[in-house]
Amino acid sequence: MRNHVAQQLPLEACGLLAGKNDRVEKILLVRNQAQSPVRYVMDPYEQLKAFSWIESHNLDLLGIFHSHPTGPETASATDIAEAAYEVVYLIWSLNGDTWQARGFFIGNGQVLDVPLVIQDG
Numbered sequence: 001m002r003n004h005v006a007q008q009l010p011l012e013a014c015g016l017l018a019g020k021n022d023r024v025e026k027i028l029l030v031r032n033q034a035q036s037p038v039r040y041v042m043d044p045y046e047q048l049k050a051f052s053w054i055e056s057h058n059l060d061l062l063g064i065f066h067s068h069p070t071g072p073e074t075a076s077a078t079d080i081a082e083a084a085y086e087v088v089y090l091i092w093s094l095n096g097d098t099w100q101a102r103g104f105f106i107g108n109g110q111v112l113d114v115p116l117v118i119q120d121g
């Protein structure tokens with residue numbers, strides 16, 4: 001996921017996280033239809049394909065990730081306004097040269113930090 005986010009620079013990257021019981025088992029990359037450095041819009045066809053993949057593999061949608069190549073490290077006003085799912089919103093941002101990820105629950109205009117455990121491989 002980090003590689004994908006880095007490769008999409010300077011554009012925002014986005015995708016879905018699927019798994020079971022709070023454990024992500026599959027990362028599904030989705031094209032950013034907006035092709036913008038400050039916005040993401042999931043390509044509807046790829047998003048639909050990803051949703052049906054998740055369903056056919058008996059997994060749950062656990063999270064939605066996207067990147068903020070120019071910050072902030074937290075959810076933006078747009079992210080809060082557009083959050084439509086009760087899942088973890090994972091946001092990648094650049095801290096110097098290093099990508100960092102933070103997780104949030106976004107609902108009713110509020111943002112709660114969600115601790116992440118990230119494993120490589």
Ligand SMILES: [Zn+2]
Binds near residue numbers: 066068075079
């Ligand atoms: Zn955002």
